Amino acid sequence: MTAIFFDLDGTLTDPKEGITKSIQYALRGLGAESPSSDDLEWCIGPPLKESFDYLLGKPSLSEEALKLYRQRFAEKGLYENIIYPDVKSLLKRLMEKDISLYVATSKPEVYAVQIIEHFGLERFFKRIFGSGLDGTRSNKADLLDYAISETGQKPEGSFMVGDRKHDAWGALRNGMLFVGVTYGYGSREELIEAGARNLIAKPLDLLGIVAPM
Numbered sequence: 001m002t003a004i005f006f007d008l009d010g011t012l013t014d015p016k017e018g019i020t021k022s023i024q025y026a027l028r029g030l031g032a033e034s035p036s037s038d039d040l041e042w043c044i045g046p047p048l049k050e051s052f053d054y055l056l057g058k059p060s061l062s063e064e065a066l067k068l069y070r071q072r073f074a075e076k077g078l079y080e081n082i083i084y085p086d087v088k089s090l091l092k093r094l095m096e097k098d099i100s101l102y103v104a105t106s107k108p109e110v111y112a113v114q115i116i117e118h119f120g121l122e123r124f125f126k127r128i129f130g131s132g133l134d135g136t137r138s139n140k141a142d143l144l145d146y147a148i149s150e151t152g153q154k155p156e157g158s159f160m161v162g163d164r165k166h167d168a169w170g171a172l173r174n175g176m177l178f179v180g181v182t183y184g185y186g187s188r189e190e191l192i193e194a195g196a197r198n199l200i201a202k203p204l205d206l207l208g209i210v211a212p213m
Contacts, residue, residue: 001177001210003153004094005129005144007162008105008112009044010184012087013119018077019044023051026068032056044185045164047106047131047138070133078111083119084183090203091124097211103128104147104160104170106138127151140170148174159210162186165194179209 009015020037027034032055043051048069052062094101101124105112109130116122129147131138137146140162148155160171163184171178172195179198180191191199198209 001099001157001159003100003102003151003158004210005102005104005147005158005160005176007045007160007164007167007184008103008107008115008130010163010186011161011167011181012084012103012121013115014082014084014184015077015080015115016041016044016185018073018080021080022069022073022077023048023055025072026052026065027055029068030056030061030065041185045106045162046166047135049135049138073111078114079118081115081118083121084203086203088121088124090206091121093207094211095124099211100151100153101125102147102151103130104140104143105130106140106143106166107131108133140166141173142170144170144174144176148176161206163191165190168194168196179206 006012020040023040023043024034049062049066052065053059056062056065091101103112103116103125107130112128112130116128129143137143155175159177159179160167161179163181164186168178168180168191178196179200180196182188182199182201188199200206
């Protein structure tokens with residue numbers, strides 16, 4: 001094992017406040033019903049356009065919803081975010097073992113870079129991969145295919161670590177190993193059903209799988 005690709009939302013950081021408040025802002029801006037933050041947790045992780053398609057029931061409105069979402073998210077939502085306990089310790093110990101670390105998130109890359117820098121995590125990662133603002137590579141399988149190609153890493157020697165079924169699907173479709181985190185926003189059942197065979201309950205548990213003593 002030579003490389004690990006980390007999801008961002010629900011894996012490295014808890015973005016619930018910023019994401020859900022920005023979704024509510026967008027929905028209100030379109031005169032649509034605005035569910036509670038707890039009722040919007042399922043939107044954390046999957047491509048956001050898919051979530052707006054469902055919430056609005058009219059895919060034709062999703063692009064306008066994304067624009068409104070980004071108005072608030074770029075100004076405030078980015079920073080309404082919390083790094084999970086022990087993430088920095090985990091990344092430091094993985095680096096000491098000469099494992100190449102990357103971020104692979106469906107979130108637009110421009111936002112992912114800002115968040116990683118906000119938490120002072122940029123020194124740990126060789127590169128941050130995200131989607132384009134136009135929606136390109138928002139599908140995790142496409143994103144990981146691109147990331148593997150760009151880094152030259154071998155899929156069979158790489159792990160994808162994430163909290164949602166989309167992370168598992170993307171990894172498995174690219175021949176990568178997958179580790180599901182149960183402290184994020186995907187349930188244990190969701191991850192197992194998506195093909196996960198390795199699950200961890202806290203960040204440091206990853207060491208026992210990818211870098212055992």
